[in-house]
Structures are given as C-alpha cells and as structure tokens.
Amino acid sequence: MNIILLSGGSGRRLWPLSNDTRSKQFLKLLKNDRGDFESMVQRVYGQIKKAGIKADITIATGASQVDSIKNQLGDMVDIVIEPERRDTFPAIALACTYLAYEKNLDDDEVILVLPVDPYADMEYFNTLVQMEEAVLQDVADLVLMGIKPNSPSTKYGYIVPAKETISLQNNMNEKYISEKTTIQKVERFTEKPSEEAANLLISHGAVWNGGVFAFRLRYLMNIIKSHRISVELKHLSYKEIQKNYKLLNKISFDYEVVERASSVAMVLYDGYWKDMGTWNMLSEEMKENYIGRVTIGEETRNTTVINELSIPIIALGVKDLVIAASPDGILITDKIKSTSLKAYVDQISERPMYGEGIWGEYRAYDYHQYSDSIKSLTKHLTIKAGQSIAYQAHRIREEICTIVSGCGEIVIDGAIKRVGRGDVISIARGQKHAMKAHGPGDLHYIEVQIGMELEEGDCEGYEWEW
Numbered sequence: 466m467n468i469i470l471l472s473g474g475s476g477r478r479l480w481p482l483s484n485d486t487r488s489k490q491f492l493k494l495l496k497n498d499r500g501d502f503e504s505m506v507q508r509v510y511g512q513i514k515k516a517g518i519k520a521d522i523t524i525a526t527g528a529s530q531v532d533s534i535k536n537q538l539g540d541m542v543d544i545v546i547e548p549e550r551r552d553t554f555p556a557i558a559l560a561c562t563y564l565a566y567e568k569n570l571d572d573d574e575v576i577l578v579l580p581v582d583p584y585a586d587m588e589y590f591n592t593l594v595q596m597e598e599a600v601l602q603d604v605a606d607l608v609l610m611g612i613k614p615n616s617p618s619t620k621y622g623y624i625v626p627a628k629e630t631i632s633l634q635n636n637m638n639e640k641y642i643s644e645k646t647t648i649q650k651v652e653r654f655t656e657k658p659s660e661e662a663a664n665l666l667i668s669h670g671a672v673w674n675g676g677v678f679a680f681r682l683r684y685l686m687n688i689i690k691s692h693r694i695s696v697e698l699k700h701l702s703y704k705e706i707q708k709n710y711k712l713l714n715k716i717s718f719d720y721e722v723v724e725r726a727s728s729v730a731m732v733l734y735d736g737y738w739k740d741m742g743t744w745n746m747l748s749e750e751m752k753e754n755y756i757g758r759v760t761i762g763e764e765t766r767n768t769t770v771i772n773e774l775s776i777p778i779i780a781l782g783v784k785d786l787v788i789a790a791s792p793d794g795i796l797i798t799d800k801i802k803s804t805s806l807k808a809y810v811d812q813i814s815e816r817p818m819y820g821e822g823i824w825g826e827y828r829a830y831d832y833h834q835y836s837d838s839i840k841s842l843t844k845h846l847t848i849k850a851g852q853s854i855a856y857q858a859h860r861i862r863e864e865i866c867t868i869v870s871g872c873g874e875i876v877i878d879g880a881i882k883r884v885g886r887g888d889v890i891s892i893a894r895g896q897k898h899a900m901k902a903h904g905p906g907d908l909h910y911i912e913v914q915i916g917m918e919l920e921e922g923d924c925e926g927y928e929w930e931w
Contacts, residue, residue, distance in 0.1 A: 466518060466597050467574055467682075469560045471553060472506065472526040472534065472581040478742050480810040481794035482771065484817035486921075489742065490582040491533045491821070494771070496752045505582040505741060507537050516590035521568075524581065525560040532822035540823065548710045554721040555713040557678075558692075559706055561685045566703040572683035575600045578718070579610075579677040584750060588736040595646050595732045596679040598633050604648060605730035607723065608679040611672035613735040617663035620740070622674040622719065623655045625666065626731050647733035654724055672733065678718065688722060744769070744787040744796075744803035757790075767800070773819075773828075792818035792828050816921070824852040825907065832919075842914040848873065850904030856897055856929030862916030864892040866900075871908035874901050876929065897927055 474488035483489045493502040497511070513520060523543045524534055531544055545560045557578055564570045575597045583589065592610055599608045611624045626649035633646055654674065655666060689695055694712045698705050706713075714721055723729065741747050748754070748769040755761060757772030762781035772778045773791040780788060787803055789796045793815070798806065818829040831843040848854060848871075856876065866875075872885040877898045884890065884900075892898050894916075902908030916923075 466520040466593070467564060467570065467576050468513065468518075468520045468522045468593075469557060469564075469576060469578045470506075470509070470522060470524045470581040471556055471578065472524050472530055473550065473553075473556070477807045477810045479744060479747065479789075480806060480813075481791040481796055482773065482789055484793050484819065486529050486817050486820045487533060488530065489747075491530075491537060494747065494751055494753075494756070502753075504537055505584070506534065509581060509583060510538055512587060512590055516587055516593075518590060518594060520577070523560055523564065525556045532820075535823045536821050536826075546707075548707060551710065551713060551715045553676075553718040554716050555710060557718050558685070558689050558713060559703075559710065561682060562689065562701070562703045562706045565682060565686055566701075570682055572681065572686065574682045575679060576682055576685065577677070577679050579675075582741060583675075584739040584741045585734075586737045589734055589738065592732055592734045592736075593677070593679075595633065595648075596677070599631075599648055599730055599732060600679050600681060602633060604631055604633070605650065606680060606684050606728040607726045607730075608648075609651065609723065609729065609731045610675040610677035611731040611733050612675045612738050613733060614663075614667050614671075614673050617660050617667055618673070619657055619660055619663060622657060623663070623666050623671040624651055624674050624731055625653045625655065625669065625671045626650065627652045628670075631730065647735075649731050649733070651729040651731050654719070656719075672731070674719070675734065675738070676719075678723070685722070744789070744798065744806070745800040748787055748800060769800075792830060816919075820921070822854075824854050825849045825902075827912075838917060840916060840919050842919045844912045844914070846910055846912055848900060848902040848908040848910075850902050850907055853901035853931060854899055855924075856899040856927045857924045858895055858897045858927070859892075859916075859923045860894065860925065861918050861920075861923050862914050863894050865913045865915070866890045866892065867911045869909050869911060871902055871904075871906050873903045873908045874931070875899070897929075899929055901931055 472490060479489045482492050490505040493504045495503055495508055497503045523545055525545045525547060526534060527547050527550060531546060534542060534544060545563045547556055547559060577593050596608045596610060609624060631648040633648060658666060690701060694709055695701050739746055751769060754769045758777040759770045759772050760779045764782045765780050766784040768780060768783050768786045770778055770780055770788045778788060778790060785800050787798050787800055820827050825847040827844045827846045829842055829844045834840045868884050868886055868888045870886060875882055875884050875890055878896055
C-alpha cells in the first residue's frame, strides 16, 4: 500500500497558536499513550505504524510546512512540495506523478489518499486496508471511505450508497476483513446540505464523505494524461507537472474526479471520528485543559487555557471559554462561538510570530517601526543540539545576535568562530552566515533584525559544509 497524506491549511481556525507557517496539524496539544504531547500529524503517522499497515507514506504539502513536517516526523519522511496552493486535485495529481516517475511504482499499485489530521480510533486505519482490498478485488475503480454520521451536520458532503452490499474475500487480511466489513456501490453525492436535507439523507442511509480515496495508480495517471495540462506538455513527468503546476485546474479531487467517476464504491467506517478544525472540537479531546503559565480560580468551569507566552494568565469565575495566547495574539472566545473565528482572523494581516524548522524553532516577541521608517524585530531562537541554520545572506536587513545559553559555532563569510553565552555577533546586509549548536544542550540566542523591510523571504541560500 502507498499512502498519500494531504497536509494543507492556512492556520486560521486555531489562531493564535496556528498561523500560515504552523497549521493546526502541527500543534502539540494532544497527549499520547506515554503522556507526552504530540501533534495531529504525529498522532496519525504513529497510528498508521501502530495498526501494522505496511505502507510507504508520502506527504503532499506546501513549502512553508516542509520544515515543520521534518522537525516532527524526521528527515527521512518522503515529501512532495506543491509550488502553490491549488486544492486537492492538483496536490494528489502531483503526488501520483511523483510516485509514478520518481519512485517508479508499478501501475497496479494501490494508492490511499487521506488528510493528515483525522481524529479517529484505530478501526479507521483498519478501514484503509479494507479499501485497499476492495481495489485489489476490482470492486470499483475508485473506493471511498464513508463515515457513519452521529448528527445531521451541514459541514460535510454526503455519500448516498446503493442498497446492495458487496462481500470481500478474506485473502491474507483476516485481521482487517470480516463479516462486519460493509462495501456498497455509490449511487450519488450531495455537498453540504441543509440540516433538514441532511436528516432526510441520513434516514435513507447516507453517510459523511470522509475525504479518503483508494485507487490503482494507473487509474489516476490515465486521468492526468487526459488532462489539458498533459496534452500541452512535450513529455509527461513529475518535474514537468511541478513546473507547470499553476495550469492544473484549481479544484477539489471530489469535483474533478470522484463525481465524474463511473465506477465508485464505498467502505463504511462506523467508529469514532471528529473534525478537529475548531477550538470547540479540539478542546473536547485535550486531556490537559490548562497548558503553560495558567492559574485557575474558583467557579471556573469547562474552560480551556493555553498560554505560550512567558507572562501569566489568571482565569476566575469563567465558563465555557477558550483562552489562547501566543506571540501572534490573544484569543478569548465562547467555545460554541469559536466556529466563527476564521472570518475575524482573516482581517488580521500581521506576519507570523512563531515558526519551526528542522533545526529548531523561533518566537518573535517585539515588532516595531520607528519615525524614520526603520523597523526592528526581536526573536528568541532555539537551535537543537547538533543542528544548524542554513548558510544564508539577507539583502535588506542586518542582524545582531546575543547568545544566551549553550555553545556552538558561527560562520560569517567563511570565517568560523566559537560562540557561547554572552557573545554578541553583528551581521551586516549581504554577509553570508550560519549558526550551529554543538550540544550537549540546545543553543539559545536573541536575534534583533533591523531594516526598512523585515520579511521571512529575505534569505538567499548558499552551500556550506560544517
């Protein structure tokens, strides 16, 4: 089995902890079996392994999320980088051409596509194997996961299955295939109905569309080859699709492929599943309601407080709230009203004040513009022991770095210098530089950026071997 995990999202619904560089799937707010905090992407990745599924995993994502993925899952994870956001069909098409032309997968290989952040029990992952078996046994060209609804939700699309069921042969997957496995042909789809219509659909056996797809690689490659972008290319390859990515239809996989397919079946998942896209939903699954410097007073009920700042938060006599504080801002919301957050965050245009990479993380604490239009940005950076920030230069800013903990090396224009607590380093515009943490502990330093414009994209990379 080959699994494509789709990692997208703009980080607006779980603001201020999430932002354009740290989407919801990277927030370490859930506790695992060992009692450690983990993110949604770490949870799903771990569940696939725990289920005993023998699968090669490829993550399709944008460039801004690559460092977060590698930081949380390791350097060896297979990543396909989307040149720009263009919805799920282009992302899946790009990942499949990567598997076909870069990994040289056989056309008969089964591909499973799912979001990177479903919150579900282990039976969800057993259902993936059932979907694979349905494709291998030629039940249909395209197999979907249908999720049994627990309410007439208006947020999801619905699958209306045909009445007759299909049985799978057990083959070698007795662990996953049983008489309880429910497979049905698909009759039609309905996208985000009204509550009244959803009630009627459920009464007729309709289920939620879980956004999980299974097919042979050949099936999607034939669709890609018939797409107008492929016709225009001199030859079809992963690099050509990536180079001409903006020409692919900006459309969901459901609209471009699923609803046009003539041979579609559905495997039913009748277990726990939740969309963790709002603070209300996420807070219901958090084992720790108070994280960070938080003091809770009398008569505070059903309230979640998460504080990423160094200053304390005290909550007294409040109920049914989410209070979240980070360098990006402070949120105080009724849990039910948190579903409306995105519209308000869309009005905020400030730069993200938190980011992470393979090397570590940064938190920005102060951003200021002076009377002469010069700006300053103050960050606290943590480089993990043994890691380093890339060799780079900035065109429009200078930097002043003060080491506050740990030891390491800095290289400026090819000259290497050891650094430790109390050292101050000035880096002029255009100077090539890199920093490495020697360990045994992490290297912490305060960086003050000064310039007319302070942009994360103001970096030009160069080769350097430590």
